[in-house]
Amino acid sequence: MALSTIGTNQIASEAVTVPKVADQVLSSKNLIINGDMQCWQRATAATAANNSYATVDRWAFGESTDGAYTSEQSTDTPTGTGFSVKAQVTTADTSIAAAQFAYIYQEIEAQNLQPLQYGTSSAKTLTLSFWVKSNKTGTYTINLVKRDSTAYLIPVEYTISSANTWEKKTITITPTAGSTSLITASAGAIANDNGHGIQLGFGLAWGSDYHGTSNTWSASSHYGTSNQVNWMDSTSNNFYLSQVQLEVGDTATPFEHRSFGDELARCQRYLYRRDFNIYDVVCQGAALGNKGSYCLHLPVSMRAKPSCSQGSGIYCWYNQAGSITTQTGLAVSYMGNNDTNMTQAFIRADDNSTAASATNYPLGLTSYNSSGSNSTFIQLDAEL
Amino acid sequence: MSIKSAQYKSDTNLVSKKTENTHIELIYEGGEKWQVPLSENNRHYAEIQRQVSAGTLTIEDAD
Numbered sequence: 001m002a003l004s005t006i007g008t009n010q011i012a013s014e015a016v017t018v019p020k021v022a023d024q025v026l027s028s029k030n031l032i033i034n035g036d037m038q039c040w041q042r043a044t045a046a047t048a049a050n051n052s053y054a055t056v057d058r059w060a061f062g063e064s065t066d067g068a069y070t071s072e073q074s075t076d077t078p079t080g081t082g083f084s085v086k087a088q089v090t091t092a093d094t095s096i097a098a099a100q101f102a103y104i105y106q107e108i109e110a111q112n113l114q115p116l117q118y119g120t121s122s123a124k125t126l127t128l129s130f131w132v133k134s135n136k137t138g139t140y141t142i143n144l145v146k147r148d149s150t151a152y153l154i155p156v157e158y159t160i161s162s163a164n165t166w167e168k169k170t171i172t173i174t175p176t177a178g179s180t181s182l183i184t185a186s187a188g189a190i191a192n193d194n195g196h197g198i199q200l201g202f203g204l205a206w207g208s209d210y211h212g213t214s215n216t217w218s219a220s221s222h223y224g225t226s227n228q229v230n231w232m233d234s235t236s237n238n239f240y241l242s243q244v245q246l247e248v249g250d251t252a253t254p255f256e257h258r259s260f261g262d263e264l265a266r267c268q269r270y271l272y273r274r275d276f277n278i279y280d281v282v283c284q285g286a287a288l289g290n291k292g293s294y295c296l297h298l299p300v301s302m303r304a305k306p307s308c309s310q311g312s313g314i315y316c317w318y319n320q321a322g323s324i325t326t327q328t329g330l331a332v333s334y335m336g337n338n339d340t341n342m343t344q345a346f347i348r349a350d351d352n353s354t355a356a357s358a359t360n361y362p363l364g365l366t367s368y369n370s371s372g373s374n375s376t377f378i379q380l381d382a383e384l
Numbered sequence: 385m386s387i388k389s390a391q392y393k394s395d396t397n398l399v400s401k402k403t404e405n406t407h408i409e410l411i412y413e414g415g416e417k418w419q420v421p422l423s424e425n426n427r428h429y430a431e432i433q434r435q436v437s438a439g440t441l442t443i444e445d446a447d
Contacts, residue, residue: 050385051385052385195425288398289398291395303425304423304425304426305421305426306426307418307419307426307427307428308418308419309416309417309418309419329393329409330419331393331406331407331419332407332419332421333395333406333407348395381418381428382426383427384427
């Protein structure tokens with residue numbers, strides 16, 4: 001029968017059964033945020049890995065070797081994606097010491113992982129798929145770290161076979177991998193909260209302190225294996241990554257492309273960066289004590305009470321004549337420690353008698369530089 | 385990223401009228417500066433507490 005003549009009436013009712021599809025979530029199936037590297041609020045240019053977040057949203061760059069590498073946005077991608085993240089060695093380390101490492105990772109919020117049913121005998125299998133490209137072929141590892149209760153880790157090896165060629169990899173991780181029962185026991189549970197759930201990592205180099213057995217859960221710090229290549233061994237080495245998908249089930253389904261707005265909103269739960277130019281007013285002010293005080297609208301609910309950083313040239317516009325005075329030390333204030341899921345932040349600045357005097361009323365925060373142009377930012381960080 | 389310094393910052397509580405520590409000014413080597421809430425769910429605060437417990441960091445009192 002030609003495919004074009006097959007309709008729902010031609011499919012026997014028992015041919016596609018609920019058990020066949022029950023574990024394959026058909027919407028929002030990807031547990032990874034920004035898996036196709038669409039959103040770059042912090043920076044797009046090459047930035048040194050610093051054991052923290054640096055460039056692409058939600059992805060962090062761990063590094064403790066005697067060398068160094070950067071991450072940056074790249075348009076060298078697998079088909080159907082606008083960007084990849086490119087890691088590039090800038091200072092080589094040909095001999096990784098026992099406690100040293102380099103890897104790219106994402107922390108997944110615990111309450112998003114409850115469908116995994118970890119900590120029970122019904123714990124689900126996960127499947128990871130991703131596209132990768134590197135000049136350096138050989139064995140690499142991915143890792144999962146389940147943090148709550150007792151921390152359990154699993155490294156899994158994969159191979160980059162062809163230099164400078166995009167390759168799609170698929171890895172299935174069962175809760176009993178390595179004939180273990182750690183994840184299915186009660187200590188395998190992931191708390192239903194806004195804390196750390198699972199870390200997914202892509203190894204670039206692992207010292208011997210972190211070597212374990214591929215595809216085996218353990219309670220030790222087994223992030224990688226002894227077969228992992230030392231990607232840090234040459235400044236010629238690069239590593240591209242995109243279309244990362246982690247989903248429930250034993251099958252890798254096609255990558256779930258989400259709209260830019262959808263993906264950005266997911267990222268902004270963890271980082272909100274408000275860029276603004278000269279004379280833009282980003283939030284309204286109020287007079288409270290001797291500090292400028294402002295209410296900044298947030299586009300989405302943030303995970304936790306955020307840290308705040310700011311760029312240069314942020315001023316308080318304080319009267320109808322357009323007078324301004326500088327504002328430093330912007331901090332999110334007057335919110336309880338457990339005050340999560342907020343959609344506005346009350347921001348206080350350092351003491352400034354001009355901004356707070358009776359005749360000068362803070363109207364809003366703006367950007368200014370006497371040169372006639374200024375680009376600055378306010379950045380709120382609630383990353384895991 | 386290595387922490388260069390951490391110092392409490394204070395503010396007047398509008399209800400109690402008492403001055404209290406409200407957040408920590410965190411400065412990394414290289415100059416990156418963050419105002420960090422006193423919240424265990426905040427990753428910067430958690431790292432500060434980890435280093436204080438390890439004895440590698442002291443939080444300075446507020447001015």
